[in-house]
Amino acid sequence: MIKKLLFSLAFTSCLFIKASAQQSRESQIDMKNFIKDQFDFAAKQYGYLAKNTPSDRMPKTYDKTTGKSETSSTKWWCSGFYPGTLLYIYEYTQDTSILNEAKKRLNILEKEKHYTGNHDLGFMMYCSFGNAYRILKDKKYISTIDTAAASLSTRFREKAGVIQSWNSTSKFQGPVIIDNMMNLELLCWASKTTDNKKYWEIAISHADSTLKNHFRSDFSSYHVVDYDMANGKVIKKLTHQGAADESAWSRGQSWALYGYTLMYRFTKDKKYLDQANHIAKFILTNPNLPADKIPYWDFNAPGIPNALRDVSAATINASALLELAQYNKQKRNHYVNTAKQILLNVASDKYKAKLGENGGFILMHSVGSMPHQNEIDVPLTYADYYFLEALHRYKNWYL
Ligand code: GLY
Numbered sequence: 001m002i003k004k005l006l007f008s009l010a011f012t013s014c015l016f017i018k019a020s021a022q023q024s025r026e027s028q029i030d031m032k033n034f035i036k037d038q039f040d041f042a043a044k045q046y047g048y049l050a051k052n053t054p055s056d057r058m059p060k061t062y063d064k065t066t067g068k069s070e071t072s073s074t075k076w077w078c079s080g081f082y083p084g085t086l087l088y089i090y091e092y093t094q095d096t097s098i099l100n101e102a103k104k105r106l107n108i109l110e111k112e113k114h115y116t117g118n119h120d121l122g123f124m125m126y127c128s129f130g131n132a133y134r135i136l137k138d139k140k141y142i143s144t145i146d147t148a149a150a151s152l153s154t155r156f157r158e159k160a161g162v163i164q165s166w167n168s169t170s171k172f173q174g175p176v177i178i179d180n181m182m183n184l185e186l187l188c189w190a191s192k193t194t195d196n197k198k199y200w201e202i203a204i205s206h207a208d209s210t211l212k213n214h215f216r217s218d219f220s221s222y223h224v225v226d227y228d229m230a231n232g233k234v235i236k237k238l239t240h241q242g243a244a245d246e247s248a249w250s251r252g253q254s255w256a257l258y259g260y261t262l263m264y265r266f267t268k269d270k271k272y273l274d275q276a277n278h279i280a281k282f283i284l285t286n287p288n289l290p291a292d293k294i295p296y297w298d299f300n301a302p303g304i305p306n307a308l309r310d311v312s313a314a315t316i317n318a319s320a321l322l323e324l325a326q327y328n329k330q331k332r333n334h335y336v337n338t339a340k341q342i343l344l345n346v347a348s349d350k351y352k353a354k355l356g357e358n359g360g361f362i363l364m365h366s367v368g369s370m371p372h373q374n375e376i377d378v379p380l381t382y383a384d385y386y387f388l389e390a391l392h393r394y395k396n397w398y399l
Contacts, residue, residue: 031340032399035391038347039092041355042362042388046089049082049360050101056108058082061368061378062359069359074109077120080128081381083109087131088388092395106132113147119165121152122183127385130189142193149190149199152183159232161205165224174229177240178214178221178252181207181259188266207263211275213237214256219278220248220299221256241369247300253283254295254316261324276324277331283317284338292345293317293338297367308376311351312366312383318342319390322397336398343390353379363387 053059057071058079072079086102089095105128112124125148133141155163157174165177184203191199213225213234223239242249260276263269283289288299294314301307318339325335346352351365358364361379368375 031394034344034347035092035395035399038362038391039089039388042085042089042384043093043095043098044355045353045358045360045362046086046098046101047360048356052360053082055104058105058109059359059361059381061375061380062361063378064358074112074124075115075117077118077123078381079109079112080124080126081385084127084131085381085385085388087128087135088385088392091131091135091392102132110144113144114151116151116154118167119152119155119163119177119180119183121148122186123382124148126183126186126189130186145186146190146194146196149187149196152186153199153202156202156206157227157229157232160227160229161209161232162227163202163206164227164229172224172226173235174227175240176210176214176225176227177223178210178259179255181210181263182255184259185262188262192266203263204267207260207272211260211271215275219275219282221252221279223249223252239371241371243298243301243370247298248282248286249298250295250310250313251297251316253279253299254313254320257283257324258316258320261320261327264327265323273327276320277328280321280324280331280335284334293342294345294351294365297370301370308367308370309351309365310367311346311363312380312386314342314346315363315383315386315390318346319386319393322390322393326397336394339390339394343387343394346387 049059052069053071058074058076059082060070060072060076060078062069083102083105086098086105090099090102109128115121125145129141129144152163157164160174162176163180163183164174165180166172166175168174184207187199187203190196214221222237223242225237226235227233228235238245239247239249242252257276257279260272260279263272264276286299288304289295294309294311296304296307297310321335321339325332328335346363351363353362353364358379362384364379365377366380366383367377368380370376
């Protein structure tokens with residue numbers, strides 16, 4: 001009797017294991033095809049974007065009401081995303097015409113390695129040249145990144161232990177925005193690659209001061225902390241792009257999630273991992289996160305559930321969660337499945353453009369800055385960039 005019971009138990013478990021293995025194989029195959037479709041589409045769609053972008057400019061956005069594309073100079077904080085996205089597309093498709101377009105744009109961007117006008121060097125020079133080095137292994141890109149790290153380091157303020165994001169204005173004395181966490185990738189990578197301890201110390205100091213000063217007790221982040229850089233004291237905490245000083249601006253939460261995840265990648269310091277997990281919890285359990293996991297532009301936006309979504313926050317979250325999943329055994333499935341859900345949702349007709357439309361951008365419906373009425377419900381370069389980065393990560397780590 002017991003023998004029979006054991007046999008039937010073993011048989012049922014075998015069937016169960018086989019069924020779930022098959023189920024997971026099926027979803028893997030689906031994701032493989034899904035990812036291929038997205039990159040094939042991106043390759044074609046970015047052909048339109050290239051045509052819409054003069055050779056000395058970078059794409060910025062597209063206005064569907066006027067049908068006009070907007071471009072930027074290479075000094076704009078987003079100038080690294082277009083070459084970076086092209087490089088992800090090239091890496092997947094091996095299409096050399098896309099590589100040539102990426103190289104042309106890297107050429108016009110390279111001079112910005114000397115830029116010291118704000119903190120955005122990481123976005124500009126690492127998303128572009130970091131990917132170029134990773135894929136092409138040309139050593140000249142290391143020196144470009146190293147120079148950019150030196151330029152960014154000029155904005156470090158000893159007393160407050162932070163990199164100053166923007167110069168003083170009538171509104172801010174020594175502003176540091178949560179977005180700045182993203183620039184630490186440039187510093188950490190350059191430090192490890194060129195053995196420069198100063199960049200490392202600056203990155204750790206900035207991450208620690210931000211951890212101390214930028215977060216509320218629920219692990220949501222303020223957008224701006226204004227410092228008195230002469231004595232290092234915090235003057236005030238407020239917003240620039242969010243709905244209110246005490247609100248949680250969605251993309252800010254995404255930058256924080258991505259930023260502390262990358263700090264754990266480089267340092268293996270558990271406090272950064274804990275912080276990233278706390279931020280993930282704030283985002284993913286937030287009652288104002290819609291069911292499709294594409295955040296409203298602010299978690300406290302007026303008019304929810306009729307507020308606009310920010311697809312860029314969603315794709316940054318997807319990419320960050322895929323990395324954070326690597327460092328968490330227990331939450332791994334939760335993070336990967338959530339990222340997968342985000343990727344599938346942003347690729348639906350609701351958020352993804354049709355071929356040849358949307359000015360050549362892949363995704364629609366992001367928000368640049370609501371308080372400034374700038375880039376409202378439009379495509380943005382970084383929504384596309386983190387979408388493809390997340391697909392790249394999914395393919396490399398979870399297929
Ligand atoms: N770093 C600027 C933004 O996220 O809008």
